[in-house]
Amino acid sequence: MSKKLVNAIADMREEEALKLAKEMVEGGAEPMAILGAAREAMDIIGQRYEKGTYFLPELILAGEMLNQITDIVKPELAKLPEIERHGKVLIGTVEGDIHDIGKNIVSFMLDVNGFDVLDLGVDVSPQKFVEAIRDFEPQVVGLSGFLTLAFDVMKETVEAIKTAGLRDGLKIMIGGGQVNEKIQEYAGADAYGKDAMAGVSLAKKWVGVK
Amino acid sequence: MEKQLSPDEKQETLFQRWLSPKDPQGNDLPFQSPEAEKLYKERITRIKDAIQLKKKPDRVPVAVIPSFYPAFYNGMTPQEMMYDYDKLHAAFRKFTLDFEADVHIGATAPGPGKFFEILDYKLYSWPGHGVSPEHSYQCNEGEYMTADEYDALIGDPSGFFSNVYLPRVFGALEPFQMLPFLPGILEIYGVAFNFIPYGIPPVQAAYKALFEAGGEALQWAGVLGALNAELAGLGFPQLWGGFTKAPFDMIGDTLRGTKGIMLDIYRQPDKLLDAMEAITPLMIKMGVGAAQMTGQPIIFLPLHKGADGFLSDEQFEKFYWPTLRKVMLGLIEEGCVPNPAAEGGYNSRLKVVKDLPKGKTLWMIDQSDMATAKKTLGENACLLGNVPSAMLHLGTPEEVKDYAKKLIDTAGKGGGFILSNGAFFDHAKAENVQAMVDTAKEYGAYK
Numbered sequence: 001m002s003k004k005l006v007n008a009i010a011d012m013r014e015e016e017a018l019k020l021a022k023e024m025v026e027g028g029a030e031p032m033a034i035l036g037a038a039r040e041a042m043d044i045i046g047q048r049y050e051k052g053t054y055f056l057p058e059l060i061l062a063g064e065m066l067n068q069i070t071d072i073v074k075p076e077l078a079k080l081p082e083i084e085r086h087g088k089v090l091i092g093t094v095e096g097d098i099h100d101i102g103k104n105i106v107s108f109m110l111d112v113n114g115f116d117v118l119d120l121g122v123d124v125s126p127q128k129f130v131e132a133i134r135d136f137e138p139q140v141v142g143l144s145g146f147l148t149l150a151f152d153v154m155k156e157t158v159e160a161i162k163t164a165g166l167r168d169g170l171k172i173m174i175g176g177g178q179v180n181e182k183i184q185e186y187a188g189a190d191a192y193g194k195d196a197m198a199g200v201s202l203a204k205k206w207v208g209v210k
Numbered sequence: 211m212e213k214q215l216s217p218d219e220k221q222e223t224l225f226q227r228w229l230s231p232k233d234p235q236g237n238d239l240p241f242q243s244p245e246a247e248k249l250y251k252e253r254i255t256r257i258k259d260a261i262q263l264k265k266k267p268d269r270v271p272v273a274v275i276p277s278f279y280p281a282f283y284n285g286m287t288p289q290e291m292m293y294d295y296d297k298l299h300a301a302f303r304k305f306t307l308d309f310e311a312d313v314h315i316g317a318t319a320p321g322p323g324k325f326f327e328i329l330d331y332k333l334y335s336w337p338g339h340g341v342s343p344e345h346s347y348q349c350n351e352g353e354y355m356t357a358d359e360y361d362a363l364i365g366d367p368s369g370f371f372s373n374v375y376l377p378r379v380f381g382a383l384e385p386f387q388m389l390p391f392l393p394g395i396l397e398i399y400g401v402a403f404n405f406i407p408y409g410i411p412p413v414q415a416a417y418k419a420l421f422e423a424g425g426e427a428l429q430w431a432g433v434l435g436a437l438n439a440e441l442a443g444l445g446f447p448q449l450w451g452g453f454t455k456a457p458f459d460m461i462g463d464t465l466r467g468t469k470g471i472m473l474d475i476y477r478q479p480d481k482l483l484d485a486m487e488a489i490t491p492l493m494i495k496m497g498v499g500a501a502q503m504t505g506q507p508i509i510f511l512p513l514h515k516g517a518d519g520f521l522s523d524e525q526f527e528k529f530y531w532p533t534l535r536k537v538m539l540g541l542i543e544e545g546c547v548p549n550p551a552a553e554g555g556y557n558s559r560l561k562v563v564k565d566l567p568k569g570k571t572l573w574m575i576d577q578s579d580m581a582t583a584k585k586t587l588g589e590n591a592c593l594l595g596n597v598p599s600a601m602l603h604l605g606t607p608e609e610v611k612d613y614a615k616k617l618i619d620t621a622g623k624g625g626g627f628i629l630s631n632g633a634f635f636d637h638a639k640a641e642n643v644q645a646m647v648d649t650a651k652e653y654g655a656y657k
Contacts, residue, residue, distance in 0.1 A: 149636055
């Protein structure tokens, strides 16, 4: 049953997945077992995205299925079973920019690849990044931006982090829209990722995961 | 009966109209000098030759396609561009005259801020309204059409826009939900019932806002028209005769949002396909109508959600491409030159989108590999682009020149290429923009 659920989610059969989850709840299955299957399916979806067989529609539908299944299982159990986390990544779209599609994919992919991700959303000020770094203590910070104005704001954000004395030991990656290695140098970031997989590889490299 | 013109003849008619600009009264526009007239005609001919792929232009044409860059170049803010039309005029005028590219895109992009305020526009945040005065406007994506409203859209697209969509994206037009069903106005019997909504105070207030907004739009458009006429008189043609969209983006950007349309691909693919088919003739009409009105053939289509990474190739070929292709063919049939902008990367799509009649389209290329683009899409279409925004902002004039030369060598080989930036930009170093323009002029001549 649990294997069937994994496959239904991973293969984008939404109705079947929800029906199976309901049947499992009614049949007295452990909530953790159902959520564990959902987590397993998310890993497969992440792998398929990395391989280039899945794209935005699949990632978005996967997120929707996951939400609905956690609702079915029990709202108070809305957390997936903890898996071993490689490290923490703080991510957000920089101030003045409200684009989020690319950033959301990076968050999703980091999450399914075993990172503890704190996503600050869009239009995040340098100050908010600094505060979140203090509280969350990430190893990696990801700055996203779609507009050309983001180049300067990324630079300001990195500088604010430096000024706050938090730059040492912290890895900063940037990505989105027109961002490339030139912008990385300009902003004073450690690397840029041209897509979500590049972001995951960078984070893995930096925290020492193979 | 009047003889039907062929698509080629219709295109030629539009190019001829573009070559003979009119003032707002419909009289021939006087040029500032014989030299300006010569330059104006040479520039359009250069663009036309590049597009048609029949012969090489005298040299590679060059365009600069900014969003808010003219504001920053003139030390002004995007907010000033949207609220002070004199500044808008001055900024875009100076920008065009200083860089002297072959074509400009007019000053339409910033849009009239007061107009948006009057109508309480919700689809975008703009300087001073949700984003800071120094930043460009940005889209507030949402589900402005719900998942269960496809049938309503398909059954009556115009009615859906007036009674459902407009009330959702313009706060001031919320009472339009009460507007009557116009095809119900048929006979004397009961006909007056249909007009009751127009007597209701909130609907009347919405119309008052509409009149006020219309007045504002007219004032703004007058400034744009005057600017275009002035620049034409000085020898600088404006590139775009109008604008339309890919049906997939029309639904995905405007009505359903990214999340909505991506879910529809799985949850209700047939409805999505039917809706795109229903909208296709309207998107053609939008572009053709604009070209007829402006007398300019090139119709801009910014492409958004079909880029590499958004959809699989299979999804692109099923959901994105067929109706976009139909829109472009419909435009071509009426003599227009579709100018899609392949924003982001289009590498895996190039061989698919190549399937269009030769010499009829102009493709703005952002980050796709230009050598590959030339070998695939470039066999049938003129390419425009792809100097990167990051290079214009942070590079040196030497880097820009080297990059532009390489583009001219690869994409410019044999004609069919217009040198330009690849994506709309707000920020750049002036010397880099100048280096791009100069390279086309100094290095781009065809022997």
